[in-house]
Amino acid sequence: MxxxxxxxxxxxxxxxxxxxxxxxxxxxxxxxxxxxxxxxxxxxxxxxxxxxxxxxxxxxxxxxxxxxxxxxxxxxxxxxxxxxxxxxxxxxxxxxxxxxxxxxxxxxxxxxxxxxxxxxxxxxxxxxxxxxxxxxxxxxCNCLHSVDERCARWLLMCQDRFGGDDFPLTQEFLAAMLGVRRATVTVTAGALQSNGFITYRHGRVRVVDRAGLEKVACECYHAIRNAFAPAPG
Known part of the structure; x- marks a missing residue:
């Protein structure tokens, strides 16, 4: 079907x-x-x-x-x-x-x-x-905010665009999104996973606690999302 x-x-x-x-x-x-x-x-x-x-x-x-x-x-x-x-x-x-x-x-x-x-x-x-x-x-954002904040922002943006909680995302791509080394991605994603916000294995991310992830993300997530929001009325 x-x-x-x-x-x-x-x-x-x-x-x-x-x-x-x-x-x-x-x-x-x-x-x-x-x-x-x-x-x-x-x-x-x-x-x-x-x-x-x-x-x-x-x-x-x-x-x-x-x-x-x-x-x-x-x-x-x-x-x-x-x-x-x-x-x-x-x-x-x-x-x-x-x-x-x-x-x-x-x-x-x-x-x-x-x-x-x-x-x-x-x-x-x-x-x-x-x-x-x-x-x-x-x-x-890239100049002023931490890797953890920016990583949470990008994960939320990917979730918004994919339209689901579970989506493919390689360490290579996440490193490119953040402008950091893959080793940094391993540590950052590991911390988000340890705190119960996401699961990340075999090149796939699942957002488990979106509210928690939004608290980690910097203000730029909402600013960028609002930039593409439809005009009122």
Missing amino acids: AISRPENRLLAALPADDRTRLIARMADVTLGHKDLLYRAGGPIDYVYFPRSGVLSAVVVMNDGQYVEAAAIGLEGMVGVTACLGADRSIEQVFCQVFPAECRKMPAAAFVAEVARDGAFRDIVYAYLRGTLAAAAQSTA
């Missing part, structure tokens, strides 16, 4: 007629672990609207090291800078929590739709503002 996936929240927020028209211009794709959407410096051919899973956008340095800049799930989209004229991706973007079912739209069609004076443009612009606010908050 086929699983009914929730709609991407940006698309779900559109009036029904607009949503139907836009989805008709999209194709469905299912991404597996580490399937690539964009290479750093590569073309933005499509814009993606996830319905499940988590996509990871990372900044790759000259020596090959990388750190995650954003995690994107059904609350968002990948390729939003196309509406600002970008045709190349600054980040490398791939599927991290799989499977990731997405709707994809040719970038040229996306730009044309945003250029229309309508609800889709308003939603895309609001998401872009949220992305900028989240990037600023993350920069401050």
Whole structure:
């Protein structure tokens, strides 16, 4: 029996007629672990609207090291800078929590739709503002807050985007999210597990005590979540 996936929240927020028209211009794709959407410096051919899973956008340095800049799930989209004229991706973007079912739209069609004076443009612009606010908050967080606080924040963000308590998450990826060594991840995740907030084994995390994890997380978790909250009324 086929699983009914929730709609991407940006698309779900559109009036029904607009949503139907836009989805008709999209194709469905299912991404597996580490399937690539964009290479750093590569073309933005499509814009993606996830319905499940988590996509990871990372900044790759000259020596090959990388750190995650954003995690994107059904609350968002990948390729939003196309509406600002970008045709190349600054980040490398791939599927991290799989499977990731997405709707994809040719970038040229996306730009044309945003250029229309309508609800889709308003939603895309609001998401872009949220992305900028989240990037600023993350920069401050990475400079000022402890590894434990930032780890709790990322786990909560992954849980929100995955839509369940149990999800795949490797030590390698968690280290990239936090910008630390894998040995540090082992200690940090071990402490969260010892305190009964999560279980973490064989590359999978289960959030056991979300309220406790939120107490460990820094203020940035709620600030970033609120950056993508729908506007009131």
